[in-house]
Amino acid sequence: MTITIDKKKCDGCGLSKQPPCMKSCPGNLIYKEFSMKKAVLRCGADCWDCYCCVKVCPKEAIDVVLAYEISNRGAFLKPKALDSNTIEWVLQDKQGNSTSYRQSTQYLPLEQDAADETFTEIGEGI
Amino acid sequence: METYKPAINHIDTDILIIGGGAAGCAAAIEARETSPHARIIIMEKAQIERSGCLASGINAINAYITENQTPESYLEYVKNDSHGLLRDDLVYTIACRINQATARVESWGLPIMKDQGKPLQKGPRSIRIKGESIKPIHAKKVRESAITVLNRVTATNFIVNRGSVVGAYGFNLRTGQFYAITAKGVIIATGGASGIYRSSNTGEIAHRMWYSPFNTGAGYAMGIRAGAEMTSFEMRFIPTRIKDSATPTGILAQTFNMPQVNILGEQFLKKRYGFTRDKKVTSCERLHYMFKELKAGRGPISFTMDHLTGEQIDDLKLTLLDMSPAFVLQWTANAIDKHQEGIEIGTSGPYINGGHTQSGYWIDRERRTTLPGLYAAGDVAGGAPKKYVSGCWVEGSIAATTCLADSAVQKETQLYEKDLQTELARTYKPHNLYNEKKDGIFPQEMETKLQKLMDEYAGGIYTFYDLHERRLQIAQRQLLELKKDGEMLLARDFHELNLCHEVLDRIDVAEVVIAHLLTRKETRWPGYQTRIDFPDQDDTNWLCFVNSIRDPRSGEIHMTKKPYDADALLKDLY
Ligand SMILES: Cc1cc2nc3c(=O)[nH]c(=O)nc-3n(C[C@H](O)[C@H](O)[C@H](O)COP(=O)(O)OP(=O)(O)OC[C@H]3O[C@@H](n4cnc5c(N)ncnc54)[C@H](O)[C@@H]3O)c2cc1C
Ligand code: SF4
Ligand code: SF4
Numbered sequence: 067m068t069i070t071i072d073k074k075k076c077d078g079c080g081l082s083k084q085p086p087c088m089k090s091c092p093g094n095l096i097y098k099e100f101s102m103k104k105a106v107l108r109c110g111a112d113c114w115d116c117y118c119c120v121k122v123c124p125k126e127a128i129d130v131v132l133a134y135e136i137s138n139r140g141a142f143l144k145p146k147a148l149d150s151n152t153i154e155w156v157l158q159d160k161q162g163n164s165t166s167y168r169q170s171t172q173y174l175p176l177e178q179d180a181a182d183e184t185f186t187e188i189g190e191g192i
Numbered sequence: 193m194e195t196y197k198p199a200i201n202h203i204d205t206d207i208l209i210i211g212g213g214a215a216g217c218a219a220a221i222e223a224r225e226t227s228p229h230a231r232i233i234i235m236e237k238a239q240i241e242r243s244g245c246l247a248s249g250i251n252a253i254n255a256y257i258t259e260n261q262t263p264e265s266y267l268e269y270v271k272n273d274s275h276g277l278l279r280d281d282l283v284y285t286i287a288c289r290i291n292q293a294t295a296r297v298e299s300w301g302l303p304i305m306k307d308q309g310k311p312l313q314k315g316p317r318s319i320r321i322k323g324e325s326i327k328p329i330h331a332k333k334v335r336e337s338a339i340t341v342l343n344r345v346t347a348t349n350f351i352v353n354r355g356s357v358v359g360a361y362g363f364n365l366r367t368g369q370f371y372a373i374t375a376k377g378v379i380i381a382t383g384g385a386s387g388i389y390r391s392s393n394t395g396e397i398a399h400r401m402w403y404s405p406f407n408t409g410a411g412y413a414m415g416i417r418a419g420a421e422m423t424s425f426e427m428r429f430i431p432t433r434i435k436d437s438a439t440p441t442g443i444l445a446q447t448f449n450m451p452q453v454n455i456l457g458e459q460f461l462k463k464r465y466g467f468t469r470d471k472k473v474t475s476c477e478r479l480h481y482m483f484k485e486l487k488a489g490r491g492p493i494s495f496t497m498d499h500l501t502g503e504q505i506d507d508l509k510l511t512l513l514d515m516s517p518a519f520v521l522q523w524t525a526n527a528i529d530k531h532q533e534g535i536e537i538g539t540s541g542p543y544i545n546g547g548h549t550q551s552g553y554w555i556d557r558e559r560r561t562t563l564p565g566l567y568a569a570g571d572v573a574g575g576a577p578k579k580y581v582s583g584c585w586v587e588g589s590i591a592a593t594t595c596l597a598d599s600a601v602q603k604e605t606q607l608y609e610k611d612l613q614t615e616l617a618r619t620y621k622p623h624n625l626y627n628e629k630k631d632g633i634f635p636q637e638m639e640t641k642l643q644k645l646m647d648e649y650a651g652g653i654y655t656f657y658d659l660h661e662r663r664l665q666i667a668q669r670q671l672l673e674l675k676k677d678g679e680m681l682l683a684r685d686f687h688e689l690n691l692c693h694e695v696l697d698r699i700d701v702a703e704v705v706i707a708h709l710l711t712r713k714e715t716r717w718p719g720y721q722t723r724i725d726f727p728d729q730d731d732t733n734w735l736c737f738v739n740s741i742r743d744p745r746s747g748e749i750h751m752t753k754k755p756y757d758a759d760a761l762l763k764d765l766y
Contacts, residue, residue, distance in 0.1 A: 067397050067518075092238045092247040093406045094344065094365055094687055108687060114399050114406070115518035116248040132522055133396045136436040141525035143517060153324065155513055159524050167510045172301045174241075174328040 067133050068110030069119065071096075075127035078103030086122035086175075121145050121153070122175070147173050196620050196627065198363065198370040202607060205231040205340075207595055208375035210347045210360055211411065212236035213244030214581050215570025216381035217330040218293070218588030219595075224337040227596050232339045233373060235362055237346035237690070238406065241331040244383050245404050245571070246581070249324035251443060251514040252314045254580035255290050259310070261317055263287035264766065269317065270578045273474045274427075275716055277735060278550060279575030281557045281761040285590065286576055286583040293585035294319075300333040302326060315446035324514045326581075345371055346690050347410055348619055350378065350418045350566070351607060352744075357418065357566035358605040361615045365690040368623075370616060374607050376599035377565055379591045380553070381584075384429075384545035384571040385409025387639065387694075388702050390647035390654075392539055393436065400518070402431055402438040402540040409544060411572040412552065413697035416704055419744040421554040421562040423574040423737050423754070425701075426708035428542040428720050429549040430479055430657055435538030439516040441495070444535065448508055450495035452537065454485050460493075475548075479539065480719030483656050494534035505530065542652065542720075544701060547571035547579050549720065554739055554754075559591040562741075565603070567591040575737075622683035622692040632682040635691035638674070642699060645670045650706055651722075658724050664710050671706065675699055704740055707749045711738045 071087075078098055079085035087105050088096045095108050096119060105127075107113070120128045129142065140160035145153050150173050158164040207223050209216045212234040223232050236243055257266060266287040271278055298304050303322040305312040311319040334341065344364050351359035351374060359374035386403040399405040416422065433439060444450045454460045465481050467473040473481065482493050497505070509520050528535060546552030552574030553561045561568050568574075569587035576583065625632055646652055649667035651659040678696050683689035714730035715723045737754035 067400055089239050090242040092243045092404065094238065094690070097366075097687075111396050112399055112405070114247075114401075114404065116242075117517045118242040118247050130518060130521065132518065132525065133400075136393075136397060136400070137522045137525040138527070139525070141521060143521040143524070145517070155517070155520075157509070157520060157524055159527065165506070167506070167513055169324055169510065169513055170303060170322050171324040172303060172329055173325055174332055 067115050068113050068131050069107060070129050070131050071105050071107060072127040072129070073104060075125045076104050077125060078105060079124070086124070087119040087128060090118040090122050092116060092118060117145065121147065150174070195624050196368070198368050198616070198620065200370045200372065202372045202374070203233065204605065205233045205373060205375045206599060207232045207377050207379065207592070208359060208373050209234045209379045209381060211244070211380070211382035211570075211572075212240035212334070212341060213381060213383055213570065214246060214330070214584040215588040216379070217334050218585040219379050219381060219569055219592040220339045221333055221337050222589040222592035223596055224339060226593060230596065233375070234334065234339060234341045235345050235347055235360065235371070235373065236341060236343050237365065239343045240334060240341055241328045243327065244407060246327040246330070247404065248516065249326055249514045250321070250581060251323055251511050252318050252320050253294050253582050254318045254442065255286070255578060255582045256294060256311070256317060256319045257287065257291050258313055258317060258319065266317060274550065274577050275474065275476070275729065276731070277716065277737070277756060278577055279761060280758045281765060282555070282576035284762065284765055285557060286579050286586045289586045289589070290582040293589065294582050297329070297585065301329045314443060318442070318446070320447070320511070322514060342371065346693065347382070347414065348693055349615055350414050351611065352418050352563075353606060353608070356564040356603065358603070359607070360414070361619070363619055363686070363689070365686050368686040368689070370619065372607055372612055374605040376603065376605060377567065377595035379567045379569060379588075379595055380411045380415065380561075380572055381568070381570045381588060382411030382572050383407035384543055384547065384551070385412060385698065385701050386543055387643065388544055388646055388698055388705060389542045389650070389652045390643035391541070392653055393438070397436075400436065400438055402433050402440065403543045403545070407571070408694040408697055409701040410694070410697045411568075412544065412704075413700040415553055415561065415563070415566070416700050416742050417744065418563060419741055420566065421739055421741050422704060423550070423552065423554040423739045424708070425544060425551045425705045425740070426712045426721050426738055427549045427551055427717055428705070429545040430539055430541040430543070430720055431548070432479055432482055432537050433540045434519060435492070435536040437516065437519040437522050438538075438540040439512065439519040441537065443511055444495050444508070447511075448497075448500060448504065450497050450500075450535070452493060453496055453534070454490040454493055456490060460485050460490070476717040476719040478719070479657075480722065482537065483719070487656065492536050494536045496534045497530045500530060539653065542657065544705060545571050546574045546576070547584060548577060550575050550577040558594040559587055560594060560598075567595045619693070620689070622681040623686070623689050625680070626682040626684055630682070632680040633677055634682055635688060635695045638677065638681065639691075639695045639698070642671075642674060642695065642702060645674070646702055650702070650709065657719065658722050659709055660723070660725050661710065664706055668706050668710070671699065671703055675703070704742065704749060707740055707751060708738050711751045
């Protein structure tokens with residue numbers, strides 16, 4: 067379906083050539099617009115709503131947005147890694163009631179590839 | 193404009209594994225443990241930390257020998273569920289090792305839920321896990337095992353010399369660089385295929401599907417083009433799933449005991465069709481009878497949850513966060529009331545899949561395909577339904593062991609310039625056509641057209657998944673036209689070039705699916721394969737496998753009936 071990337075919160079992960087959001091997407095749907103220092107989604111309809119990018123963004127800039135045709139507005143669900151063994155999910159309904167769920171996990175941040183540093187995009191955004 | 197000249201990386205290795213998912217990672221790690229010095233490469237179109245079916249996490253090991261089960265009882269169960277036809281040898285060799293494979297992944301860090309030291313059961317043959325990070329856990333182990341991982345490199349074709357597979361081609365879907373990897377042995381582990389048919393969800397929500405929309409059947413297509421023998425593509429996988437969100441339902445039905453009812457509140461499977469604890473409904477029948485209810489006007493079908501306490505509902509939501517967080521959001525957003533509508537059930541697919549149903553490469557007990565040098569494991573391998581994630585691990589291990597043993601005696605791995613040039617031209621053609629400002633078709637358009645025709649004529653949801661000879665012939669004809677249009681695909685960038693290859697692969701898979709559906713003139717798996725022109729199961733003529741080989745030269749698909757002999761398959765096994 068789709069995600070939104072909050073332009074105010076996203077800083078493109080500084081100089082990173084391949085920010086975690088971009089790295090984690092199983093569908094290669096996110097790229098970095100280097101001139102703007104922002105992450106950009108290629109195509110909303112191609113998104114699997116898998117939350118992989120949401121979980122790894124250090125700025126909590128990404129949200130999964132379900133299409134209105136199947137989901138009413140006003141609720142949200144946000145994961146946050148508390149430490150390497152816990153993700154806290156905050157689930158809030160329309161009325162503003164929120165519940166939090168602690169998910170025990172083996173949360174392993176994405177490791178850096180040596181290749182990341184030499185990485186350049188060619189043919190992007192033509 | 194000049195033809196695009198990509199940087200070309202030619203790498204030689206001992207073992208090449210295509211697809212770094214459950215099966216691919218297990219194969220790589222097994223290969224490293226068996227052979228400390230072998231050169232091992234994983235070619236992966238995404239990033240192995242979050243790729244394939246497991247990207248979002250899962251909450252159970254769906255194939256496990258629990259306390260009161262044995263490998264024999266497991267085989268019996270799967271055989272009954274597949275209406276008497278499967279590769280007993282493959283299922284049995286999986287069953288014998290699934291617990292061991294699970295323990296191994298536990299040792300890499302996978303948290304398994306326990307009750308007094310014993311794994312907590314999800315259902316009779318499955319156990320619960322805290323699997324949010326199951327994929328990063330695989331990736332970490334791969335990285336610790338000195339395995340070279342080529343992330344974002346999508347495989348396009350095998351390198352074939354005189355009928356043997358000696359490597360694969362691929363390109364980086366971000367940089368456009370080309371890879372030709374020659375290897376003593378190749379393991380294909382790219383998973384099954386989604387997107388062959390129009391999904392129950394369309395448009396903006398088309399990718400709200402159960403299977404990974406990024407597993408596009410590349411491994412099948414590469415094998416089909418190289419002339420590998422394939423089996424059972426007619427046994428499509430059409431799971432019943434939570435409506436709209438396509439979330440798996442097993443945890444609701446089995447762990448939380450949520451009954452399935454029709455609009456009248458009847459537990460229809462029992463009340464109307466006589467299924468009980470002793471006379472169990474099979475997976476495909478579950479779909480079949482649900483549609484019977486829908487056709488009779490007694491839909492929608494839902495899970496009721498009045499009996500669940502608030503605490504249990506929270507536990508269920510937490511469990512679902514390990515696999516389908518989007519559904520938890522949807523549940524809350526739509527304020528689904530536990531006393532009112534319950535959780536409605538729909539369908540997802542049809543998928544072509546060797547991990548739930550049994551479509552895929554025809555392999556021997558040691559996971560050799562019919563092409564020398566090529567081994568298959570996981571959802572891309574055929575003959576062994578209900579292997580799930582743990583069965584994929586086992587198959588990855590077996591394939592790696594066989595591949596290493598065979599590669600010790602193998603063979604020159606020559607890369608011929610002529611073959612390289614042919615594949616280069618084929619790979620970048622859509623990008624070159626775009627640069628030459630040619631008129632053409634974008635991959636998204638072609639994908640939609642393929643899915644529409646498969647849906648309407650080859651048994652999609654448009655016809656309640658029902659099949660008929662005449663309709664299939666229409667599908668066949670239309671697909672042939674579409675295939676020709678493949679020459680007109682356009683790609684603006686390398687991501688889109690990847691989309692072009694995905695749709696080309698899907699077309700090759702679809703063609704074989706139709707050929708299989710046309711061949712089996714009986715209804716073996718009602719729901720998954722309902723031939724309304726041949727509505728009965730016909731054991732006299734069709735208790736056999738339907739296999740296919742596409743001739744690499746002529747492109748013709750040759751169908752064969754492989755006799756089924758369970759005793760011969762199980763010889764020397766037990
Ligand atoms: C939503 C969902 C929930 C599930 N839940 C459970 C569960 O709870 N318990 C359970 O036991 N099983 C579950 N399964 C099934 C299980 O996840 C799969 O059977 C298993 O992951 C299949 O393993 P695989 O290695 O064959 O495929 P995958 O794990 O999908 O791996 C395939 C890999 O190949 C890569 N690839 C694809 N094409 C190419 C290409 N052209 N070039 C290079 N790489 C490529 C993909 O990116 C991916 O990394 C679930 C499946 C899904 C979709
Ligand atoms: S990870 Fe977050 S902050 Fe970094 S580039 Fe992506 S969206 Fe922006
Ligand atoms: S939710 Fe998943 S599929 Fe969608 S952009 Fe994020 S990582 Fe990609």
